[in-house]
Amino acid sequence: MSAVLDFPVKPEARDYLACFAADPNEPAWLGERRRQGITRFAELGWPTRRNESWRYFDVSRIDQMRPAKPPAAAGEDAARKRIDAVAFAGAGQRIVLIDGRFAPALSRIESRPGVWLGSTAEAIRKQPESARAVADTALPHDSEAFDALNAAFFSDGFVLHIGPGIAVEDPIEIVHLATGISEASLHTRSVVALDGGARATIIETYTGDEGRYWRNDLLAVRLGEAAELQRVVLVEEAAEAVHIDGVSASLGAKARFAEFVLLLGGRNVRHETSAILAGDAARCEIDGGFVVSGRDEANIVTTIDHAKPRGETRELVKGVAAGRAHGAFQGRIIVRPDAQKTDAHQLSRNLILGERAVIDTKPELEIYADDVKCSHGASVGDLDAAALFYLRARGIPEAEARRILVEGFVREAVEEIADPDLREHLLQRLQRRLAALEE
């Protein structure tokens, strides 16, 4: 980039600055946003462990990767095989993004009245009023660097916009497939906008073949009055991959955002949810968990900001760490002075298998209103010896008994998903992961 920056550029930003180039075919507002992004990133650099919400995450592995853009085309046959192996059979429509780019031949989009579904790139051309929200995702300050870098480099993404009162019953699946062909840096930026009373269920599946890559995906969720979004995030990245994804959600009055996050694979994996209950009596549910082993690392970071009265938050996050792995949950709930009658409950429960695994859990309530009901709980423990004996006393061999207990532990969170097919799909992915879990 030829721009002259009047501040010291962070060393880690130099390579990214060098390969930044505005696309003349993109609209001016987007070009401006991208320039803002790269400038901001040059100023911020990576978050450090002094940034509270990044203190449990090893950013240094990103630095070992190049900021290379992924190759334009990837083999569709290999991708198809991979998708068949991981995709949710119950999905109605499907968008496949290979290395951050829309793959129309592998996607399945139906045209429905009042519903717009497609790639971010296409939305920018054809549906700019829906796509504009890609410009104003707002992750909390600690994560601003990734937001900025993503704005500068995102290659594509998806946009779902549903008109007032329309319900899309069958789940929409987004498959984020990384081929790992080059040590790519993958950025997607997406939007889900549900107008008043609209309803949808989406499942975003992240999957990767072998190889080293790092990805940074952002989603903006905009829910109108009484709109309802169930979002599932399933992360099964390649063993050496770094995965960072974030969602910034804004909830209108009586809107409901129910998110389920399951982090099952990848070397360093971090999911962040930032939700603002901007309307009266909105409801936010965040459930899920992580399973880490080996030397892997997984973080779930949530910030729920109650800005208006009568909002509800429910969080149940289950963490499992084996081997020398490290897991962390950081959950912040803010209740603003206006947000009277807020009812928020957060529970972080964690299971450590073996001597060397570590889990950190850090609930944080910031309450500025006086008439609220807020609680949180956190626990870190071993498998229940009494339960283990109970299973063994029925003839179940020890290894199987342990697996049943670990599965049951995470399953409690999975049970929060209302759709039975989706629940079953996630249980199968979980079981598959646990079968490969060493202690």
Add this chain to the structure above:
Amino acid sequence: MLEIRNLHARLEDGREILKGIDLSVGDGEVHAIMGPNGSGKSTLAAVLAGREGYEVTEGSVSYRGRDLLEMPADERAREGIFLAFQYPVEIPGVNNTYFLRAALNAQRRHRGEPELDAGQFLRTVRAKLKVLDIGDDLLQRAVNVGFSGGEKKRNEIFQMAILEPRLAILDETDSGLDIDALRLVARGVNGLRTADRSIVMITHYQRLLDYIEPDRVHVLQDGRIVESGDKGLAGELERRGYGAFAEEPEPAGTA
């Protein structure tokens, strides 16, 4: 079926609880072991089932000709030993059906029989549910989570009905049951009495024995069996209390 000889066991803290138990249970026999709190009843059940935290310091236990103490807990269960827990354990997130099928299939594998799939398993258990007046919904709930005391105990006997053990040890299965629940449990157990299935009932009260009639009754005091007799011994205990057996064992029926 079961031969216990001079069994001594202590807790990890060194306290000796069992101080020389001798007991012989034949095929198809029902034995009741009665005793006051702290006499070692539940320790005996735990040692037989293979619970960790107890050390056998002396003596032997032979089960169907094999050294029971050599076997890990899960192998004992697969070999046909069943312990009905005094305090059944709640296991959140683990569905009762899933648990029971895993248990039954572990035993079937052990016996070289094919495993049952979910459908076959459900057909097998449905009939047995009725006997114990257990609702279908209980099958779909997490193991013992939110069960009433009576439901937990019925669930234990239900498991026994499904696993069809050779030797069942009922540890205070009557405790905490009202009279209706006790009748249901007793009906369940009586329905499982066969010529080749032995049952050891451990209980504090004689009440259970009104519903499940034992062949032999033993009085356990301070880690030893101080008296054995037929079912009449239970009635005598009820009249005279455990105190009468505390010092010199007297022959049954002298009161």
